[in-house]
Amino acid sequence: MTTRTLFLRAALFVAVTLTLAPTAIGAEGPPGHTHAFAAVGEPAKPTVSTRSVQVTMVDMAFEPETVKVKAGEMVHFVITNKGELLHEFTLGTPAMHSEHQKEMATMMDHGMITATGVDQKMMHMDMGGMHMSHDDPNSALVPPGETRELTWKFSKDAEIEFACNIPGHYESGMVGKIERSR
Amino acid sequence: MSAKHIASAWVARLALATIVSAPTIAGAETYDLVLENKTVNITGKDRTATLINGQLPGPVLRFKEGENVTVHVTNRLKEETSIHWHGLLLPSEQDGVPGVSNGFRGILPGETYTYNFQIKQAGTYWYHSHSATQEQSGMYAPIIIEPKNREPFRYDRDYVVVLSDWTDENPDGIVRNLKLYPGYYNEHKRTLVNFFREAGEKGLGAALKDRKMWGDMRMDPTDIADVAGYTFLINGKSPADNFTALFKPGERVRLRFINSAAMSYFDVRIPSLKMTVVQADGNNVQPIPVDELRIAVAETYDVLVQPREDKAYSLLAESMDRTGFARGTLAPREGMVGEIPPHRPRPLLTMADMGMSFGPTGLDRGTPHPETDAPGHVAPMDMEGMDHGAPQASGATHTMPDGSTMAGMSHDAPASAGPTHTMPDGSTMTGMDHSAMGHGAMADPLANDTGAPPGAKVLSYRDLKALSSLYDAREPDRIIEVRLTGNMERFFWSMNGRMYNEAQPIVLRYGERVRFRFINETMMNHPMHLHGMWMLPRVGNGARDPIKHVVNIKPGSSLDVDIPADAEGNWAFHCHLLYHMEAGMMRKVTVVREAAAND
Numbered sequence: 001m002t003t004r005t006l007f008l009r010a011a012l013f014v015a016v017t018l019t020l021a022p023t024a025i026g027a028e029g030p031p032g033h034t035h036a037f038a039a040v041g042e043p044a045k046p047t048v049s050t051r052s053v054q055v056t057m058v059d060m061a062f063e064p065e066t067v068k069v070k071a072g073e074m075v076h077f078v079i080t081n082k083g084e085l086l087h088e089f090t091l092g093t094p095a096m097h098s099e100h101q102k103e104m105a106t107m108m109d110h111g112m113i114t115a116t117g118v119d120q121k122m123m124h125m126d127m128g129g130m131h132m133s134h135d136d137p138n139s140a141l142v143p144p145g146e147t148r149e150l151t152w153k154f155s156k157d158a159e160i161e162f163a164c165n166i167p168g169h170y171e172s173g174m175v176g177k178i179e180r181s182r
Numbered sequence: 183m184s185a186k187h188i189a190s191a192w193v194a195r196l197a198l199a200t201i202v203s204a205p206t207i208a209g210a211e212t213y214d215l216v217l218e219n220k221t222v223n224i225t226g227k228d229r230t231a232t233l234i235n236g237q238l239p240g241p242v243l244r245f246k247e248g249e250n251v252t253v254h255v256t257n258r259l260k261e262e263t264s265i266h267w268h269g270l271l272l273p274s275e276q277d278g279v280p281g282v283s284n285g286f287r288g289i290l291p292g293e294t295y296t297y298n299f300q301i302k303q304a305g306t307y308w309y310h311s312h313s314a315t316q317e318q319s320g321m322y323a324p325i326i327i328e329p330k331n332r333e334p335f336r337y338d339r340d341y342v343v344v345l346s347d348w349t350d351e352n353p354d355g356i357v358r359n360l361k362l363y364p365g366y367y368n369e370h371k372r373t374l375v376n377f378f379r380e381a382g383e384k385g386l387g388a389a390l391k392d393r394k395m396w397g398d399m400r401m402d403p404t405d406i407a408d409v410a411g412y413t414f415l416i417n418g419k420s421p422a423d424n425f426t427a428l429f430k431p432g433e434r435v436r437l438r439f440i441n442s443a444a445m446s447y448f449d450v451r452i453p454s455l456k457m458t459v460v461q462a463d464g465n466n467v468q469p470i471p472v473d474e475l476r477i478a479v480a481e482t483y484d485v486l487v488q489p490r491e492d493k494a495y496s497l498l499a500e501s502m503d504r505t506g507f508a509r510g511t512l513a514p515r516e517g518m519v520g521e522i523p524p525h526r527p528r529p530l531l532t533m534a535d536m537g538m539s540f541g542p543t544g545l546d547r548g549t550p551h552p553e554t555d556a557p558g559h560v561a562p563m564d565m566e567g568m569d570h571g572a573p574q575a576s577g578a579t580h581t582m583p584d585g586s587t588m589a590g591m592s593h594d595a596p597a598s599a600g601p602t603h604t605m606p607d608g609s610t611m612t613g614m615d616h617s618a619m620g621h622g623a624m625a626d627p628l629a630n631d632t633g634a635p636p637g638a639k640v641l642s643y644r645d646l647k648a649l650s651s652l653y654d655a656r657e658p659d660r661i662i663e664v665r666l667t668g669n670m671e672r673f674f675w676s677m678n679g680r681m682y683n684e685a686q687p688i689v690l691r692y693g694e695r696v697r698f699r700f701i702n703e704t705m706m707n708h709p710m711h712l713h714g715m716w717m718l719p720r721v722g723n724g725a726r727d728p729i730k731h732v733v734n735i736k737p738g739s740s741l742d743v744d745i746p747a748d749a750e751g752n753w754a755f756h757c758h759l760l761y762h763m764e765a766g767m768m769r770k771v772t773v774v775r776e777a778a779a780n781d
Contacts, residue, residue, distance in 0.1 A: 059649060060334045060469065084650075085468065105471075115468055115647060168469025171458035171486055173336025173434060 043137035059083035231320035240323030274751025304329030305464025315353035414508035425510035444760035447502035466649035475641035478734035496520030504528030627739035646728035658697035681766025
């Protein structure tokens, strides 16, 4: 790597980190910090009685497109990517997705994610103690051919979508609805 | 076989369940088209147009992938005509270019000609006359092909947006005027007054030098388009008529842009709305959100938009020469009119803008008429470092698993690609878009300078990545140099210095991969179109380089475009600017089997 490259990357990361710092993604806030994802429920640990829901990703769609949950229910999502591109499964309100899309565009621009995968080296590069990553509990990045799991407790009453916020994917219709009954 | 009624409706309301499309059995449908002269009134004056089924544009042909299509075309004009199915993969005999397509001599007055072919693809295409200047006077229409499998995106409404340029003049008169005085339509020609103003600003020496260079180029610096005086239309409607597409807030709307203009490029945007490009020239691409796109003549782009507010959105398509615009409206109700933003100044081409890039090895390239070389010839040139998509100057490259390079970083980056390019909003590096960076000598030859504000994303070919790779990224078997040449002061246009009627066909071997190395030595954009086979512009995305039927070659730039020669027969290859093709910027491409080539 040339000196110029290093400098460029350093500059990029400062910019990225500053951009991402105030957001939920990658922010390792102090104890008691309110995470944005808290608006749609809370992460949970699955037990034998936890309901499992299979979600398949294809290029720019989820199957199924609606998942019914009961208020307060804990659901274990098993998410498989059968497409050729990298996809994301994120639980959030439409406004949260809209914000997160900007972050994903930045990550894409800076090579932390590409159209087809995650660059772990770029993603976890440590710049002067500032660290960024895509590891919020309401979200999973799923490379092509792989499966990820995520357990969530739907303890909050909100308009919740599961969405892929990789640039252009939500816009193409890669979003589903959580139908929450009482 | 059943006669199918051709719907004239522009709007197809789709069920939300389009994502799971029912399997369709390929049918065999028959379509009837009648060509005749009709009186239209676009500008307030009655004029004679050449129409398909009495409509401007002609009727939308809705095909299904796999369908066997029969089209009866009846010629009620007083002259020979033809219909070419733009972008469709079909046998040469069905391609509809008189004197080029195998055995096709055009459709004579009074004759009914029957086309018959199978649909082998899906997406948005169009059809038009390939005879004389009939296309200019109204003979163009959309083709929509429904795919066999579900599409990789979802939408609630579907609109075709046909952009075109209408003139009240007789197109043959335009040809005469251009031949007599090529600057005839150039209302912005530099004058003596301009010259002295420039001399004041730049100093006399610089102004003189600039003038001399323009003179040497035999071009006029304001010749961004040859023909002005156009009225720009959306689906046949002038800006005053305001084509309106309805939506309910929150719905996803698919817009199928087709540039059916004879001579006009458009800069397309919907202020305050992102457009997500999902198809280019009928082929799916990885979705790319943009603020604006430039559509070259004869290209198509499909975009998705999601207007969320209960208000009217303007659909603007400014002509690249800024002599006017086409306008439509996306609205929740009929009769609403969107705001129109201020007029933007026209770009003035400069020598720096052109980059004076006459190809990788400068002006001395050895092969003056390489297209006539025998099959099998490989141009004696360095194969390395020729991929103009390769980021030779940029240190911050990043190779993706599929071998392509990161779009955001792969511009032939000027040394300035440093931290200074953090955009004013502090957010993204989309400011790497060189269109917003002014023009150094190393400006990205693919960036489109539309005058968009800093930070706005303008689509470039580099952003287009095929969703499915139809072809691998292998190196070509040989390189054929295609210099785009012309003499604007005498209005002739050519390739490698020869006009169509002076040139031999370009002979390709069936199955070979050929690279057309385009070198645009002129001051104009040329939308180069090859019939019957896909063109793969090498823009740095490896096997995901876009799959196109028209590739724009910017003024003074060069671009490598690979052609998998997978369709036998005779095919037209030309600049899709109608008057450039008419003036000679065209070739016949003949694809022959190996055995036949050795005869």
